[in-house]
Amino acid sequence: xxxxxxxxxxxxxxxxxxxxxxxxxxxxxxxxxxxxxxxxxxxxxxxxxxxxxxxxxxxxxxxxxxxxxxxxxxxxxxxxxxxxxxxxxxxxxxxxxxxxxxxxxxxxxxxxxxxxxxxxxxxxxxxxxxxxxxxxxxxxxxxxxxxxxxxxxxxxxxxxxxxxxxxxxxxxxxxxxxxxxxxxxxxxxxxxxxxxxxxxxxxxxxxxxxxxxxxxxxxxxxxxxxxxxxxxxxxxxxxxxxxxxxxxxxxxxxxxxxxxxxxxxxxxxxxxxxxxxxxxxxxxxxxxxxxxxxxxxxxxxxxxxxxxxxxxxxxxxxxxxxxxxxxxxxxxxxxxxxxxxxxxxxxxxxxxxxxxxxxxxxxxxxxxxxxxxxxxxxxxxxxxxxxxxxxxxxxxxxxxxxxxxxxxxxxxxxxxxxxxxxxxxxxxxxxxxxxxxxxxxxxxxxxxxxxxxxxxxxxxxxxxxxxxxxxxxxxxxxxxxxxxxxxxxxxx
Amino acid sequence: xxxxxxxxxxxxxxxxxxxxxxxxxxxxxxxxxxxxxxxxxxxxxxxxxxxxxxxxxxxxxxxxxxxxxxxxxxxxxxxxxxxxxxxxxxxxxxxxxxxxxxxxxxxxxxxxxxxxxxxxxxxxxxxx
Numbered sequence: 001x002x003x004x005x006x007x008x009x010x011x012x013x014x015x016x017x018x019x020x021x022x023x024x025x026x027x028x029x030x031x032x033x034x035x036x037x038x039x040x041x042x043x044x045x046x047x048x049x050x051x052x053x054x055x056x057x058x059x060x061x062x063x064x065x066x067x068x069x070x071x072x073x074x075x076x077x078x079x080x081x082x083x084x085x086x087x088x089x090x091x092x093x094x095x096x097x098x099x100x101x102x103x104x105x106x107x108x109x110x111x112x113x114x115x116x117x118x119x120x121x122x123x124x125x126x127x128x129x130x131x132x133x134x135x136x137x138x139x140x141x142x143x144x145x146x147x148x149x150x151x152x153x154x155x156x157x158x159x160x161x162x163x164x165x166x167x168x169x170x171x172x173x174x175x176x177x178x179x180x181x182x183x184x185x186x187x188x189x190x191x192x193x194x195x196x197x198x199x200x201x202x203x204x205x206x207x208x209x210x211x212x213x214x215x216x217x218x219x220x221x222x223x224x225x226x227x228x229x230x231x232x233x234x235x236x237x238x239x240x241x242x243x244x245x246x247x248x249x250x251x252x253x254x255x256x257x258x259x260x261x262x263x264x265x266x267x268x269x270x271x272x273x274x275x276x277x278x279x280x281x282x283x284x285x286x287x288x289x290x291x292x293x294x295x296x297x298x299x300x301x302x303x304x305x306x307x308x309x310x311x312x313x314x315x316x317x318x319x320x321x322x323x324x325x326x327x328x329x330x331x332x333x334x335x336x337x338x339x340x341x342x343x344x345x346x347x348x349x350x351x352x353x354x355x356x357x358x359x360x361x362x363x364x365x366x367x368x369x370x371x372x373x374x375x376x377x378x379x380x381x382x383x384x385x386x387x388x389x390x391x392x393x394x395x396x397x398x399x400x401x402x403x404x405x406x407x408x409x410x411x412x413x414x415x416x417x418x419x420x421x422x423x424x425x426x427x428x429x430x431x432x433x434x435x436x437x438x439x440x441x442x443x444x445x446x447x448x449x450x451x452x453x454x455x456x457x458x459x460x461x462x463x464x465x466x467x468x469x470x471x472x473x474x475x476x477x478x479x480x481x482x483x484x485x486x487x488x489x490x491x492x
Numbered sequence: 493x494x495x496x497x498x499x500x501x502x503x504x505x506x507x508x509x510x511x512x513x514x515x516x517x518x519x520x521x522x523x524x525x526x527x528x529x530x531x532x533x534x535x536x537x538x539x540x541x542x543x544x545x546x547x548x549x550x551x552x553x554x555x556x557x558x559x560x561x562x563x564x565x566x567x568x569x570x571x572x573x574x575x576x577x578x579x580x581x582x583x584x585x586x587x588x589x590x591x592x593x594x595x596x597x598x599x600x601x602x603x604x605x606x607x608x609x610x611x612x613x614x615x616x617x618x619x620x
Contacts, residue, residue, distance in 0.1 A: 395528075412555040418526075469554045470529030474579065 004055050006480050007042045017046035040482065059463055061407045062273070067433050071379045071410035071422025072166065072214055074244045074266035075273065081340060082269060082333035091332050096324035100311055106328065107309035111297040113335045114281075117262055120338075120346065121243075122253025123283030127292040127314075128326045133241060134168040135321065136261025136280030137208070141176035142318045143259055143284065143291040144206045144235045150316065153233070156205035160229070162191050164215055164414045169208040169239060178205055185416060189215040189372040191225050204234040206258070212242045214414045214422070215372055216357060216379035226256035235259065235288075243267045244426070245354055245378035248347025252283075259284045268334035279330035290316040295325075352427035353378040356434055360425055363438040367445040371417040379424035383417050387445065391452040394419040397444055399466060400458035404440045493521040495613055496587050500606035502563045503615065507587065508606060510597075515564050518591040519551065519582055522616055527553035530579045535560075535592055540568045542595060544602050549592070551582070564602045566595040 044052070061068065068075035086092065094106055114126040130136040141159065148156045159173035162183045170180040181199050186192040191209070200207075207229045212218045219225060226236055238252045238260035244267045246252075252260050264279035265272040272278070284292060294313035302308050341349065354377050361370060361380040371381040384394040398408030398421075410422040425434050447454050459465060499507045505523035509516045524530060532552040542548045547559035571593045575581045581590040597603075607615065 412528075415556055470531055470580065473529075473531035473552075473554055 004052070004059065007044060007049070007052055008040065008480065008482070010044055010048055010052060011042040013043060015043045015045050015048070017044065017049060061402075066406050067425065067429055067437050068273075068407040069409050069423045069425050069429075069437060070407060071216070071381070071413075071424040072241055073272065073410070074241075074263070074378070074424060074426055075407075076244070076266075076269055076426040077428040078269055078271050078333075079337065079340070082336045085336045086329050086332045091329075094328075096328075100309070104309055107297050107311075109335050110325070110328070110331055111299055111309050113331050113338070114297060116335075116338050117281055118283055120247060120251070121240075121260065121262070121283050122251025122255075123260075124253075124286040125289040125292060125296070126281050126283045127294065127296050128279070128281045128331055129293045129296075129320070129322045130261065130280040130282060131322055131327055132265070132276070132278030133239075133261055133263045133280045134172055135278075136263075136282045137168055137172040137237070137239065138175055139280075139282050139293050139318065139321055140237045140259040140261060140284075141172055141178065141206075141208070143282075143288055144237065145176055145178070146291050146316065146318050147235065147288060148205055155203055156234070158203045159205055160196070160199060160207035160234070162209065162213065163416055164189070164213050165208060165210060166214060166239060166241060169210070173208065183207075185215075188220065188374065189213065189217040190219045190221050193221055193224055193228070196225065196228055200228055200232045200234065202233070204229065204232050206235040206237055208237045208239060209257075210239040210242060211252075211255075212245045212377035214242075215381050215417070216242075216376040216422070216424075217372055217374065218245075218377055222255055230256065241266060242378060245350055247350040248343060249350055253285065259288055264330050264334040269337045270330040270333040277327045277330065279327045279334065281326070290314050291318055293318055293321040295320075349427050350378070353425075356425040356427060356429060357423070359431075360423060360434055360438060363435075364441055367442055368421070371420065378426075379422060381414065381417055382421040382423065384419040384421055387448045388419050390448050392448040392455045394421050396455045396458065397421065397441075397448075400444050400447070400455045401440065402459040403461045404443075406437055406440060493587075495521070495609055495616075497609045499587070499612075500563070500603060500608060501612035501615075502561060502606060504561045506561060506563045508563045508603070509591075510603060513597050513600070514569065515566070515595045515597055515603075516591045517548075517563060517593050517595060519560065519586055520612075521586045522619075523551075524583050524586045527551060527558065528555045529553055530582045533576050533579050533582070533592070535571045535576060536568050538568050538571060542566060542568060542593075544599075544605075551579075560592070562595075563606055564595060564597055564599070566598045568593050569596050570594040 063075050063077060090105055094103055100107060110128055117126045130139045157179055158181050159178035160181050160183050161170045164185050173180050183199060184192045184195050211222055229236055235258040236256060238257040240260045240262045243262060259282060261280045261282045264270045265276050292314045294317040295311040298310050298312035300308055300310055357376050357378050357380050361376055364382060368382040369386055371383050384397055394411045398411050401408045412420055413422055414420060444455060499509055501507050505520040507518050507520050530551060530553045534550040536542060536548055542562040544562050544565045546562055548562040549560045551558055551560055572591050575590045
């Protein structure tokens, strides 16, 4: 199939999709200094545009096409009812600057979503402001910093981060002004308690944990981890990326977590990939409630005894983190999802997600090494070390999966597992689709033994074959220009 | 790739070649092989001081970004601009053309803390 041209290359002078009527008001005089002649807007008809973007969409993999087991990303199906509700004019046609008396339904939805998220996770309060997971992390770590500052505890400059953490954790800690202290994992994939005891101290501001962690494992010493950090005066941040494993089963707030973010675009089924947009609310304990980013939605009674919903700014708020009110369209979708499932349904989601991952683990262990041999939670981490010795690496396996029409799992992460393949099937996959994935992985393992060239040369059936990823990294070329051969921008 | 016999090594897979009071520092073949295609090197400037066991720079590959640890302490007297311009040299010739920096040693006794080739090969075998 041919390379799809850019919309600029499809442009033809004078072509258009819409013809406007003659204006019925006089032309406004635009000062010459404000006029530009050189703007190269593409000129295309409606059918050109529709075909161009439809063809582009067909080149992408998507959860709507087949299984997308990208570990730690929770690529579950996005139910269409979410979209139907988000498009209701009462939500979709609101203006964010509308007076709150005229947007009571939207405020009620946000208030109830705050309450539901707090209940699900065992926290006292929630702010819906952060726009994505890492933004939630930043909000949470800024709250930790502000809490210590308010207590005059200026020596607490260190954030403890396990070596299995998502890369966003240490990056966020640095953005919030902390220095990062790495805590190793023990041989069962837990936080190494001896190392934690050694590193924790009067400089500890807190610890960023992920439970279940990126190895797909529940930390067997979670109570000790929390107690050690609390005893030293630090707070616990929980990265909620893996919350899909524990809905209705465990509440981070009851485990001693002080602040955590939710990924509405993972756990709560709002669209993900291709830019989402995401949504990363945070939940906090009663102690940290005054520091939440605001405004948040509160509930009160007016003079007539009627319930009204109002914007409130928490008294010691770290401030505003988002223009207007967060990604409201995602709040509507997540709210719909929670209401559609109810408490029992949410619990079943996590039970099925964990069951699916363990079923996949059982089908693949043997031909592939399992990084840690104990029951997993929502995802399983395999190692392709054995396959590497036979001549094909995790990257080759990922590329070969494309030939079978499934999206590869996360590769080379967590960093502490060599040749890692991190697989998260989610609860929305049927036994048939998980079996298809498992059968495909077993086929690829056999191919590596018998005909490794098929795997190391993959993909064979996609529009584009093996891409030069290193070349693309070394010679970044991010902007289309009209010149036939754009100047490559030097790396770094 | 055979490990040259005239080098000393860290457990974090940096190598050192000593010539008088100057040490040449590079990344071992095992490191480049684990990192995969290397895309970027961040190295100290000539005149900078480095301290043994502290990060001296960063190596980025398509898979990950990792610190490079200083095997010895001293002042940087030269750095390999060719490797900075073409980081793939580290994949192609880690023990030769892709040396990273040359350091004037401030404490030659630190060399005794490093692994010789036999000990380093034993470390590689135990990892395999």
